Amino acid sequence: MQKVELLSPAGTLEKLKIAIDFGADAVYGGVSHFSLRIRSGKEFSMEEFKEGIDYAHARGKKVYATINGFPFNSQLSLLKKHIIAMAELGPDAFIVATPGVLQLCHELAPDMPLHLSTQANVMNVLDAKVYYNMGATRIITAREISLKDLKEIKRELPKLELEVFVHGSMCFAYSGRCLISTLQSGRVPNRGSCANDCRFPYEMYAANPETGTLFKLQEDEGVGTYIMNSKDLNLASHIQEILDSGVVDSLKIEGRTKTSYYAAVTAKAYRMAIDDYYDGKLDSSKYQYELESLQNRGYTDAYLVSRPFEKHDTQSLDFTMQLGTHQVSGQVNEEGTHFLCKYKTLPNDELEIVAPIDAKIQLVDNEIGAIYEKNQKFYLKLKQLKTESGKLLESVHSGNTNPIELPTKLPKYTFLRIPSHEDMGTYPKN
Numbered sequence: 001m002q003k004v005e006l007l008s009p010a011g012t013l014e015k016l017k018i019a020i021d022f023g024a025d026a027v028y029g030g031v032s033h034f035s036l037r038i039r040s041g042k043e044f045s046m047e048e049f050k051e052g053i054d055y056a057h058a059r060g061k062k063v064y065a066t067i068n069g070f071p072f073n074s075q076l077s078l079l080k081k082h083i084i085a086m087a088e089l090g091p092d093a094f095i096v097a098t099p100g101v102l103q104l105c106h107e108l109a110p111d112m113p114l115h116l117s118t119q120a121n122v123m124n125v126l127d128a129k130v131y132y133n134m135g136a137t138r139i140i141t142a143r144e145i146s147l148k149d150l151k152e153i154k155r156e157l158p159k160l161e162l163e164v165f166v167h168g169s170m171c172f173a174y175s176g177r178c179l180i181s182t183l184q185s186g187r188v189p190n191r192g193s194c195a196n197d198c199r200f201p202y203e204m205y206a207a208n209p210e211t212g213t214l215f216k217l218q219e220d221e222g223v224g225t226y227i228m229n230s231k232d233l234n235l236a237s238h239i240q241e242i243l244d245s246g247v248v249d250s251l252k253i254e255g256r257t258k259t260s261y262y263a264a265v266t267a268k269a270y271r272m273a274i275d276d277y278y279d280g281k282l283d284s285s286k287y288q289y290e291l292e293s294l295q296n297r298g299y300t301d302a303y304l305v306s307r308p309f310e311k312h313d314t315q316s317l318d319f320t321m322q323l324g325t326h327q328v329s330g331q332v333n334e335e336g337t338h339f340l341c342k343y344k345t346l347p348n349d350e351l352e353i354v355a356p357i358d359a360k361i362q363l364v365d366n367e368i369g370a371i372y373e374k375n376q377k378f379y380l381k382l383k384q385l386k387t388e389s390g391k392l393l394e395s396v397h398s399g400n401t402n403p404i405e406l407p408t409k410l411p412k413y414t415f416l417r418i419p420s421h422e423d424m425g426t427y428p429k430n
Contacts, residue, residue: 003278004249004251005026005250006270006271007024007025007027007028009263010028010052011029011256011258013052016055020061021413022267022413024271026056028252034067034068034069046089057090064095065091066094067105068095068097069097070119079101080104094109094113102134106134113138114137115137116138118140122142125153128156129157132157139153140164147242147245150247151245151247166233166234168266170300171198180228203216231296231300232299232300233300233302235301236269237287237301238304238305253266265293266294294324295322324420326420327418328416329342330404331414331416336406338404339410339416341397341404344395345385345396349381351382352417353377353415355378356412361411362408364407369382369406380406380407385404387405
């Protein structure tokens with residue numbers, strides 16, 4: 001049986017490797033400003049992206065290169081060179097957003113599979129047919145589409161692959177078709193530089209043009225001023241309906257600019273959900289336990305399984321971001337021998353181990369510390385905080401660059417976490 005693909009974001013080379021190690025079948029990312037995430041695009045050089053492709057291919061995984069920006073006429077010559085250079089790296093597909101770029105990719109890289117970006121906002125059979133006839137092998141459908149509409153597209157175009165978002169940030173507008181950021185800061189969403197102005201708090205005023213007076217409207221406490229702030233998408237509890245439909249080829253996670261921990265946890269949670277679906281043992285509480293550990297804007301299942309007019313809980317009106325249930329306290333290095341502190345750590349703190357999918361954890365108890373199992377989870381307690389140079393510390397804090405020794409090797413990129421303190425609260429407020 002051909003399993004649905006799990007597709008994760010790769011904003012950097014490290015995040016690419018982490019997503020793959022934690023369960024992704026494929027990753028997507030890009031180089032330069034032709035990729036729709038300028039910040040993440042700058043963190044990949046051509047050499048690093050090639051290294052990422054080789055890393056994925058060596059493990060039987062795929063890499064999709066994003067060339068999904070909206071180019072200006074003055075950039076077309078540079079775009080042509082970029083398409084040729086990216087094709088030479090050997091990714092498994094290009095993700096493009098416009099008919100012109102799709103056609104150009106066909107001319108310059110005729111053997112490259114082409115995936116149509118969600119920026120094209122495909123919502124129906126008519127649009128899907130147009131892009132399919134132009135050579136798109138896969139369509140990343142708009143976040144606003146329903147399973148019913150996906151079934152209609154698949155019925156008409158059975159060979160066309162369909163990819164849907166299942167987790168991550170939601171856009172205030174139709175998948176990036178927004179000018180608020182352009183208006184306020186000159187940063188253009190469809191050029192990859194959205195300032196996320198919809199996440200800001202706003203104050204409401206009433207003006208009288210006849211007298212020139214301006215009144216600030218006072219809100220009742222708790223009503224909220226984040227009037228355009230969408231909650232984050234989370235469909236981990238709807239894997240049954242999505243995969244039962246039989247029309248979805250790839251489940252996509254948003255978040256190239258998010259943390260390495262986010263790349264790890266989202267890949268692991270949805271990997272478990274997909275595998276459990278095929279094994280007939282779905283348990284949503286298990287996946288939500290992981291996903292709730294992430295910073296988020298509140299979660300919503302949005303529109304794939306419910307129509308937009310049926311949903312009245314997709315906005316988070318009184319905060320822009322809140323802490324998850326856990327705080328990352330450390331990340332294990334590639335050698336697996338030490339970890340770098342991400343949050344204040346003291347001797348005898350109980351640190352939960354979040355390891356890559358199917359990793360083997362060795363139980364141990366020695367002078368450095370102990371690794372043990374409790375309630376089907378693995379934990380680490382350090383008896384001493386010992387640096388590479390042998391210095392013993394009373395505590396270690398975020399920003400300390402001294403790798404701290406582990407009592408035994410852990411899989412590379414393993415994360416250590418602790419429950420968030422109640423007084424950490426919601427952040428940032430501005």
